[in-house]
Amino acid sequence: MFASRPNRALLNPKFEGYKLDAVDEASVLRRQPLPYKPKQTTTSSHIPLSFREVQSRIRHNHLVSSPDLHSVFYIDGELRVVQVSFDDKMEPTCAVxxxxxxxxxTDEAGELHREYASVAFAGxxxxxxxxxxxxxxxxxxxxxxxxxxxxxxxxxxxxFESDAPRPFKIHTSARVDADSVILLVSAAVRLHDSSKPASVRATVEYDIYALQILLSKSDLEKPKILWHLRGADAPLYSAYAPEHAAFLLIGSEPYRSLTAPPRLSSPELSEQMPLPRTTHGDASRDDTTPPPYAWTQDEEEVTVAFPLPASTSSSAISVLFAPQSxxxxxxxAPSLSTTKLWAPIAPSSSFWTWDAAGSTRYGLLTLHIEKSHAHTRWASLFAENAATSELEVPETLDASALAHIRDALEKFTASAAEQVQNPLPSLASGELDDELDADAGARVVLSWVRASDGQPIPEPWAQSDADCSLSVLSTPLPGTSGLSLIVKHTLDGLFFTRNDHGTWxxxxxxxxxxxxxxxxRDVRFVHHLAHRGVLALEAGAATGGGNAYIYRASGTHALHAPQAILRVAGATAGTLLGVAxxxxxxxxxxxIVCLCENDLVILRDVL
Structure with missing residues (x-):
């Protein structure tokens, strides 16, 4: 997997923590009031925004760098395209x-919400x-x-599919050749399920379109839709890799073609537990021989089923439940005489049934055994001893129960292996909070698709990326070049770069x-600048928020790393809307330029 290949020599289990670097705010931060103010109100329908629509708006970056990094652009609340240029002393000049x-x-559709206005350059x-x-x-x-x-x-x-205008947002652009540009855009779609109550009938997903714009054509030429994918949400991050002529899409689920078969939401049939056999490794036995019995369990009861000849009379059946046997x-049926069970039972609440109705060959004797200790899982039906070794049959599990046990086992073994191979940093001693720490990063998958048709890249490097799931902590600072990610690994962030051959x-x-x-809890953007460090920016919506947390890179074996905190958003500056x-x-x-509702903030020499 992507993030399970760390270079052990670069891990630092002895790291103790970050130390505050009290930087002089006046020397690294410049604040400029904005003459043209952006805003983030877009709702234009009486239907409330879904969680995925809100999430897409929170992640939206209102600020875009020019390809030469000499200026930035944004769109203000009056739909004016504003350019901010900088001189050699980083003095900003704003112009419409x-x-x-x-x-x-109009609100005729009743379900369409305006998207944020967005900007992108032609490659x-x-x-x-x-x-x-x-x-x-x-x-x-x-x-x-x-x-x-x-x-x-x-x-x-x-x-789009309908003639009516459909709100959409630009994510990235690519100059694929001298005559054409591809824009990657997303548009929310509401899917209705008439079988559900009206209040929860509609679910929101996101359509991803590749729009081809021919630069040699007239302004009346419509963009051509090259391909169309759909996913659970708008991409957290997208980028174009010219060496592969492919787009990278990062989202909570793989982006799928609408013509592709739906993904299975339950385990494959091949994952189901096979029927228990009685051969015990004896190749001379017939594999089709039915087992002498089958058993399963829940939290309170063990159920055992014996196939018996249908002609069996109930008077010929004798079952005695004892506290331990x-x-x-x-x-x-196998002859059992005070055979010890795996765990104690409640005899007074246990019973058996015999059912041979409608069958000419076999009936079913079913024992309903109540556990004495609820929530105790039995490893087998009988206690381990020589007398019962030939009677033992594996528990019969359905696919969902088997998948749950497998996932729990993998999580346990992976955690144990990590503790042996990757001891936690010393600052985590006594400070772990699994529920809180699980929220760090966004759990995502990577999808590589060809720019020409949106089909998955068949090469092994792309398939390897697609088969893994990881928690992304940081993406590259918008405007900087190079494809890199910082992913979660235990308590650390691993900085991965990607070369032209597809290797992370x-x-x-x-x-x-x-x-x-x-x-x-109020962080809106987390970005990194190459090898220099990580910048976490709070939105400024919460009381006392609006800070920029700078975590600078340190040596591999350093016990501490410098951290700086600067006030960027909040108060009179307003909410943070963009960074570039x-x-x-x-x-x-x-x-680093930060766009707030009322101020433009420039950070220098912080990373």
């Missing part, structure tokens, strides 16, 4: 480069900008950086990152 027409919003082309108004219209703008002005090159209505006399490599460990992030990277001057230094 285009005003989108006010959309004609690495810093002059071509794609903008959506959140109501279903796509605009192509040509941006003149020096003049702070954009001209409209095309207005497009996306040809069972006695059975019946034609065709564990390049650095951020000790106890999952542990410290688990306690942050910009380049400082013409050098390699990268600054």
């Amino acid at each position: 480069v285009f005003e989108l027409p006010a959309p004609m919003v 690495h082309n810093a002059e071509m900008l794609f903008v959506t108004d959140g109501c279903g219209t796509l605009y192509t703008l040509m941006v003149g950086v020096a003049e702070y002005k954009a001209t409209l090159s095309g207005t497009h209505n996306v040809p 069972l006695t059975l006399r019946a034609p065709g 490599t564990h390049a650095r460990t951020h000790p106890a990152l999952a542990f410290v992030l688990a306690s942050k 990277a910009v380049r400082v001057g013409g050098g390699d230094e990268v600054a």
Whole structure:
């Protein structure tokens, strides 16, 4: 699996914790009031937002970096496209480069919610900008950086399945060749189930579309839908890999083609426990010979069934229940004489039934044995001794019970192995909270699809990614290049980079990152900047929130790592809406720009 291949030499089990680095806020943080203020209110229907729609809006980044990292763009509350440029001293200049027409919003459908307006560049082309108004219209703008002005090159209505406009959001773009750009967009869809009550009848999923825009065509040309997938939610992260001509989609479930067969929600039939045999390894015995009995259990009762000839009279059956044993006399059944059971039972509440109605060959003698100690699981029917070894038959389990036991066993053995191979950092001693720590990161799967048709990549590296599930703690800082992820591993965060051959490599460990992030309840964005460290940004909606937590990288064997805390959002700045990277001057230094409702905040030299 992706995250189970850590480089052991990069793990640091002796790490003790992060130490506060009291940075001078005046030297690293600059706050600029915004003349054009964004907002995050989009609801345009009387139907409340579903959990997945709310989650998509929380994850939405309102700020986009230009490909050259010299400026950032966002759309304000009046649907004005705003460009923020920076000089060599990181002095920001805000200018409206285009005003989108006010959309004609109706509530005829009754179920459509406006999406946030979104922006994306045409791959690495810093002059071509794609903008959506959140109501279903796509605009192509040509941006003149020096003049702070954009001209409209095309207005497009996306040809979805219905003729009515459908709100959608842009996630990423890719310049696949000289003549075309592919936009990856998502649109919520409500699925109705008439068999359910009206209050819970509709469920929300997300359609993922690849829109091809031919740059040589006129502005009347509609985008072409290359392919269409569907998933449980909007992608947490998406990226284009030109070396494979493929898109990476990260979501809570695999994204599927609508023409593909549905995924099984229950274990395969091959996973069901096979019928017990009585051969005990004797190859001369007939494998079709039925077992002498079958048994199963729940929390309070053990049920044992013996197949007997249908001609058997009930008077020929004798069953005696004792606190520790069972006695059975019946034609065709194993002879049991005070045979000790696995655990004590309640004889007064145990009973048997005989049913041969409608059968000419076999009837069923069923023993209903009540456990003396409820919730105790029996490993076998009889106590282990030489007299009962030939009578033992494995418990019969249905597929769901078998799957539950298998999952519990795998979790236990994996946890035990990790404790042996990967001792926990010392700061976790006595501080573990399994329920709280489980919330760190987003549990996701990776889907690689071809840019041309949306089909899964058949190569082994892509299939290996698709077969694993992992908890993502951090994604790359928007605007920076390179494909990397930080994933949860026990209490740590493992920084993985990916090369052109499709191999993920564990390049650095951020000790106890999952542990410290688990306690942050108002975090909206978590991003990393290459090998330098991790930035966790609170939304600022909670009282006392709005902080930026900076966890800097440390040496492999360091006992401590530096941590800084800066106030970014909240109070007069308002809620945090976006974050992106910009380049400082013409050098390699990268600054972090945070977009709040009222302020623009620039962070320098924090990572």
